[in-house]
Amino acid sequence: MKKLKGAAILGQSGGPTSVINASAAGVFLEALKHEEITAVYGAKHGIRGILNEEFYDIGKEDVKELELLKNTPASMIGSVRYKLADPKKDPTDYFRLLEVFKKYNIRYFFYNGGNDSMDTANKIADFLTEHDYECRVMGVPKTIDNDLYGTDHCPGYGSAAKYVATTLMELYHDATVYDTPQVTIVEIMGRNAGWLTAASQLAIEKGQGPDLVYLPEKVFDYDEFFEDIEKKLKESSKVIVAFSEGVRDKDGNYIPEKYSDLSKDSFGHTQLGGAAAILADEVKKRFDVKVRAIEFSLMQRCAAHLASAVDVEEAFNAGREAVKSAVNGHSKYMIAFERVSNNPYKINYVHLPLSKVANVEKKVPLEWIKPHGAGLTKEFVEYALPLIQGDDKAPLEDGLPRFANLKKVLVNKK
Amino acid sequence: MKKLKGAAILGQSGGPTSVINASAAGVFLEALKHEEITAVYGAKHGIRGILNEEFYDIGKEDVKELELLKNTPASMIGSVRYKLADPKKDPTDYFRLLEVFKKYNIRYFFYNGGNDSMDTANKIADFLTEHDYECRVMGVPKTIDNDLYGTDHCPGYGSAAKYVATTLMELYHDATVYDTPQVTIVEIMGRNAGWLTAASQLAIEKGQGPDLVYLPEKVFDYDEFFEDIEKKLKESSKVIVAFSEGVRDKDGNYIPEKYSDLSKDSFGHTQLGGAAAILADEVKKRFDVKVRAIEFSLMQRCAAHLASAVDVEEAFNAGREAVKSAVNGHSKYMIAFERVSNNPYKINYVHLPLSKVANVEKKVPLEWIKPHGAGLTKEFVEYALPLIQGDDKAPLEDGLPRFANLKKVLVNKK
Numbered sequence: 001m002k003k004l005k006g007a008a009i010l011g012q013s014g015g016p017t018s019v020i021n022a023s024a025a026g027v028f029l030e031a032l033k034h035e036e037i038t039a040v041y042g043a044k045h046g047i048r049g050i051l052n053e054e055f056y057d058i059g060k061e062d063v064k065e066l067e068l069l070k071n072t073p074a075s076m077i078g079s080v081r082y083k084l085a086d087p088k089k090d091p092t093d094y095f096r097l098l099e100v101f102k103k104y105n106i107r108y109f110f111y112n113g114g115n116d117s118m119d120t121a122n123k124i125a126d127f128l129t130e131h132d133y134e135c136r137v138m139g140v141p142k143t144i145d146n147d148l149y150g151t152d153h154c155p156g157y158g159s160a161a162k163y164v165a166t167t168l169m170e171l172y173h174d175a176t177v178y179d180t181p182q183v184t185i186v187e188i189m190g191r192n193a194g195w196l197t198a199a200s201q202l203a204i205e206k207g208q209g210p211d212l213v214y215l216p217e218k219v220f221d222y223d224e225f226f227e228d229i230e231k232k233l234k235e236s237s238k239v240i241v242a243f244s245e246g247v248r249d250k251d252g253n254y255i256p257e258k259y260s261d262l263s264k265d266s267f268g269h270t271q272l273g274g275a276a277a278i279l280a281d282e283v284k285k286r287f288d289v290k291v292r293a294i295e296f297s298l299m300q301r302c303a304a305h306l307a308s309a310v311d312v313e314e315a316f317n318a319g320r321e322a323v324k325s326a327v328n329g330h331s332k333y334m335i336a337f338e339r340v341s342n343n344p345y346k347i348n349y350v351h352l353p354l355s356k357v358a359n360v361e362k363k364v365p366l367e368w369i370k371p372h373g374a375g376l377t378k379e380f381v382e383y384a385l386p387l388i389q390g391d392d393k394a395p396l397e398d399g400l401p402r403f404a405n406l407k408k409v410l411v412n413k414k
Numbered sequence: 415m416k417k418l419k420g421a422a423i424l425g426q427s428g429g430p431t432s433v434i435n436a437s438a439a440g441v442f443l444e445a446l447k448h449e450e451i452t453a454v455y456g457a458k459h460g461i462r463g464i465l466n467e468e469f470y471d472i473g474k475e476d477v478k479e480l481e482l483l484k485n486t487p488a489s490m491i492g493s494v495r496y497k498l499a500d501p502k503k504d505p506t507d508y509f510r511l512l513e514v515f516k517k518y519n520i521r522y523f524f525y526n527g528g529n530d531s532m533d534t535a536n537k538i539a540d541f542l543t544e545h546d547y548e549c550r551v552m553g554v555p556k557t558i559d560n561d562l563y564g565t566d567h568c569p570g571y572g573s574a575a576k577y578v579a580t581t582l583m584e585l586y587h588d589a590t591v592y593d594t595p596q597v598t599i600v601e602i603m604g605r606n607a608g609w610l611t612a613a614s615q616l617a618i619e620k621g622q623g624p625d626l627v628y629l630p631e632k633v634f635d636y637d638e639f640f641e642d643i644e645k646k647l648k649e650s651s652k653v654i655v656a657f658s659e660g661v662r663d664k665d666g667n668y669i670p671e672k673y674s675d676l677s678k679d680s681f682g683h684t685q686l687g688g689a690a691a692i693l694a695d696e697v698k699k700r701f702d703v704k705v706r707a708i709e710f711s712l713m714q715r716c717a718a719h720l721a722s723a724v725d726v727e728e729a730f731n732a733g734r735e736a737v738k739s740a741v742n743g744h745s746k747y748m749i750a751f752e753r754v755s756n757n758p759y760k761i762n763y764v765h766l767p768l769s770k771v772a773n774v775e776k777k778v779p780l781e782w783i784k785p786h787g788a789g790l791t792k793e794f795v796e797y798a799l800p801l802i803q804g805d806d807k808a809p810l811e812d813g814l815p816r817f818a819n820l821k822k823v824l825v826n827k828k
Contacts, residue, residue, distance in 0.1 A: 045592070045593050078593060162813060165814055170717060171712055171716060173486065173487050173488035173817065206814060277691075295711075297709075299708075302584040305720060306719060308813065390813065398803075399804065400576075400617070403583070403587065403622070
């Protein structure tokens with residue numbers, strides 16, 4: 001295999017997770033080892049950083065700080081939600097990328113993101129090939145939603161799932177404090193795939209979880225929901241509901257959509273709060289109980305203090321594997337996880353063509369979802385449990401996490 | 415000092431914290447050591463458990479599980495919000511308590527709670543004395559609000575403060591991911607005292623905190639608030655606001671109160687969500703930016719996985735000290751903390767008469783609060799920093815916290 005000499009650049013894309021920076025640490029620390037990689041760059045805000053020739057010189061950073069990236073949440077070099085056009089319709093951005101790549105002799109391009117980002121990486125790779133510019137393009141997966149096609153699971157999911165299960169267990173204890181009837185509705189992220197809400201089953205297995213669980217994979221029925229609540233209230237004075245923000249009714253409407261027309265017509269602005277707040281209001285109207293809505297909001301995707309050690313390690317390794325693969329001559333692949341066994345838990349890092357992962361969503365299998373909000377089957381538990389194992393978090397300084405502190409030295413524009 | 419032989423009972427009262435069970439562990443494990451304490455009971459749902467003769471026999475529990483209580487959030491034996499009447503107006507409950515105490519020979523009564531609970535304990539102690547029933551009554555403080563009079567700080571506060579500061583640091587990283595303008599308003603608990611919201615200063619000290627902080631101790635001005643936001647938006651594309659749920663305007667109205675008339679008149683039901691959601695909506699109307707409201711909700715009071723080691727230890731010791739003091743003949747005191755030094759951090763456990771602590775609220779000193787939401791002074795930081803030190807959490811089992819699992823054997827009614 002021919003050695004390819006040139007600079008490497010990493011872009012972070014899409015919503016943050018607790019371990020997206022762990023993948024960055026993997027890419028950076030591995031790339032700095034290889035003599036054929038002449039410089040290591042971090043694109044400021046993903047693709048836009050490349051288009052604007054704004055990238056950080058990672059070679060100027062302390063290795064100790066790059067190590068701390070493993071336990072620093074969100075996207076340290078900045079993320080972006082920027083969708084490239086179809087190059088056949090508008091190749092402007094692609095020509096600009098080619099120009100920048102040539103100017104800085106960028107020969108290794110790593111893109112860390114979800115399915116949209118893999119689509120972007122794939123289009124860029126094809127365009128560079130068509131224009132005879134040799135550049136190895138590798139995708140590194142990430143998403144708390146766990147909805148990427150072709151990989152057993154995604155970096156970011158394990159930590160978010162651990163947050164959901166742990167926090168639901170703690171809320172369970174909080175909810176049982178008084179003996180007055182009470183319904184608590186917890187809203188969990190996941191627009192179309194319910195993987196994260198499904199993690200509440202891990203708390204249920206401990207006897208300290210929600211009583212009802214609703215995923216977007218199943219059509220939501222309002223009447224059935226209120227019947228489920230009524231039934232549970234007869235069994236227990238406290239009822240906890242885990243509810244995915246992505247749940248939709250038979251008309252395809254999200255919960256806030258169904259109710260937003262009402263408030264829009266009267267007030268001219270959309271309903272405050274999400275699905276949980278609205279459902280809490282509806283439950284309050286029907287039952288004489290205390291009701292509380294809780295949103296896990298951004299905490300579920302950035303609670304690095306509660307990250308899964310397995311997730312941190314896999315995210316880091318995915319970044320390293322991407323670099324090693326590229327140096328070894330591979331291109332146009334995403335690093336994917338293939339599960340070898342559960343006992344002991346073992347995965348292989350494999351190559352998945354970018355074209356295959358782009359824009360496909362992987363949902364929770366319907367046969368894993370029990371009816372009437374009764375949670376998930378044991379197949380889900382066997383799948384998810386290995387992913388939340390172990391603790392790995394930033395060291396404490398003054399009782400608070402010591403996150404990475406990068407110098408962020410911008411490369412001089414040529 | 416005369417030895418007093420009889421049973422001991424603990425009641426938990428008011429809202430939960432991460433370490434209220436650590437105090438229970440302290441009371442139980444210490445009480446089980448003393449031969450003059452003939453039985454150790456846990457009242458099911460506080461005072462109501464005593465009135466109903468429903469208490470758990472703690473002697474039947476495994477010591478290992480009682481140790482695990484240290485890291486189990488909320489109130490394991492059940493809490494209550496039940497206010498006893500003035501005994502001069504209606505002594506019914508007091509006579510019933512006396513009857514139960516006599517029947518089970520209860521000679522030690524420990525009550526763990528906030529200022530209301532200390533008031534309750536004080537009234538009971540006085541009544542028992544007046545009716546010549548010898549019983550030693552000791553209060554154990556707890557509240558995330560940190561508003562108890564006469565103690566340097568309260569068990570529960572350190573862990574909640576650590577949650578607030580850590581989570582704000584994580585949200586800071588999440589908020590800086592995109593370069594589009596964005597305002598995030600975070601709502602933090604504290605009805606009348608802003609101690610918990612003040613903890614956001616600890617994140618600010620790290621350069622990873624909110625840009626604006628509003629406490630209930632200062633009268634809130636809407637115009638000033640929007641001016642503060644406008645100014646910050648000129649300095650940075652991302653603005654994070656830490657906002658106490660207890661903030662009130664010049665008319666004494668909480669934020670939801672000011673806006674609830676509006677929605678009540680139009681819809682017939684009260685506004686969904688709290689202060690943050692309403693303010694987010696108002697910011698959205700005034701500025702062309704993305705706005706997000708986040709409520710720390712119950713998580714801030716039950717996130718035992720993020721407890722402060724100092725807090726856990728002090729809560730545990732407060733419980734032990736209460737038992738030791740009672741055995742040594744003391745009564746009608748709350749265990750309070752007296753700070754000896756900050757470097758090294760050291761406290762003394764002292765006795766505060768119950769009558770002094772009852773129904774008095776301790777607020778954040780006004781001179782510690784900077785104007786225009788600019789946070790807290792260094793005096794606050796010196797005060798709060800020692801309280802959030804160290805980690806102490808439940809061991810992991812299957813990647814999730816292994817909380818205490820009590821048998822909860824009810825004592826046979828006599």
